[in-house]
Amino acid sequence: MTSAAGSFSKDPSTRARGSTFLQKFGTYVLLISGSIIFTFPFLWMMRTSLLPPELMHVSPPVWIPWPPRWANYSEMWTEGYFGFWIWNSTVVTVLSVLGETITSTVVAYGFSRTHFPGRNQLFIAVLATLMIPFHVLLVPQFVMFNALGWINTLYPLWVPALFGGPFYIFILRQFMLGLPKELDEAAEIDGATRWIILWRIIVPLAKPAIATVAAFAFINNWNDFIRPLIFVLTPENQTLAVGIRWFTTRYDTYFHWLMAAAVISIMPIIIIFFFTQKQFMRGIALTGLKG
């Protein structure tokens, strides 16, 4: 206290301004250099995807490939099964996102705005599945999908999504618990059924949370690696995430094609992330989870 009184008597405003200017300057220097470091791998990937193969390993490195070699992309496309992979990833991702988002919304409504015996016990089961690593389930799931004849098809990758995802159910339930109860009651007096209440009243209000869930689901499904790796066997049935690896093993790593494939595989993620950033950040901050 006494020292504070002492510093007050000197002119604190100029001292404060001096330190804030230095602080601001230092902050920007650190932020700009930090973001250069964090984006460097991306930029280097794009640069490599446009570099002629004979310039790959020259030293000092060619910083900007000029003229860019767009043929890396067209060659990569015809060389592997790239068209198949993009199509398969799109099918899996679209069906999974639709399934996970719609079913999780319906289920979250059941867990947040209806009452039935055993509801809370079942919700504890939802939370328990969040805590158990899914790797425990890989062997029995493989056995099951094998018995169903689903190995080397896309079914194992999207059919389970039709039943919702525990993480998405959790996010949506937390959000729906926060909506006022009177909404349902008023609609019920007007004779609306629960199904109509869900779609006409709850879903429009829960749009931000649903958007968060859809964004998470898109990115998780597009990036999914271990499940397609295990459940799909032949390259033409593979998804993009696993397919890219084909370039590293089949040829003695052709980096110009590999980088072109990586650029294309990242593009949808960046586009989705760009448009759903706000929902995305809020989803993480709310739940502390990545999905």
Added chain:
Amino acid sequence: MSVHPENQMGIAKASLVRSPTRHRRWRWKEFSGFLFVLPWLIGFLAFQFIPFIASLAISFTDWNLGQTITFVGFKNYVDLFQLEPLLVKSVFNTFYYAAFHVPGQMIIAFIVAILLNQKVMGQPIFRTLFYLPSITASVASAVIWLWLFQPAGIINQGLGVLGIDGPNWLNSVTWAMPALIIMSFFGIGTEMVIYLAGLQGIPQHLYDAAMIDGAGWWAKLRHVTLPMMTPYFFMTAILGVISSFQVFTPALVMTNGGPGDATTFLILVLYWAGWQWFRMGYASAIAWILMIFILLFTALQFWLQRFWVFYEFEETSGRP
């Protein structure tokens, strides 16, 4: 998880109603609520609960997906620790990775969050740039880093400018693991967003009080920010340890566990056991050991939190 108060009230109200028609309507109302949850329940039983039990059962057998399944008791578990050094080495590698990955990414994420929490221009742009490597944290980024860590790659060329003779990162027993750890420092997005939310939740009056006491920026950081952030550090430490146990994609794509067994991880061994050696019982045993490790270390961290995590309102110490 406490029972919802309305739930108890609703059930009590229903049981008071005697009229049979009202009673039936209530039953339908309850049942319709259950119908909303039913899709999840079916999926849970088919794709999670039954496989979960089956996984435990399979872990006590010797089975290559063929006709014969032999019950072998705890043999798979005993073998894992006695016969095969691979699993012990994978656990060691996991600890090695976690010892640097967890504190490293927490510190980097905290510094970035502190910087972004200043009133900076273009904060959303910076946030996006720092977040980007995290959303591509899969094959694509493994492939990028495979390229960056090439013996004559850009990292070694950069070190060469500084006069350092860079190692042959991914082909070196000594440097393969540090390479994976360095790569993991770029995936701080989740932690950064959690810390930013935490920093924005620290009440301004605490800083005002500290200022009146004559605190400089270091004292404010030490006595206000850090204690207030401990619940968030705790949360991210738990997530970090769990993710260390689940390293798979970079280990498979960049090093395939090598050179030697320098970068084997539990899930990589699980993958080999199940889908290269077709030893399903063995693979299931590894999965169970993985799960037990994760639960044990999470429980340990919950126990340890009493020594370092500070909750503003001690009465509600169940906060995240």
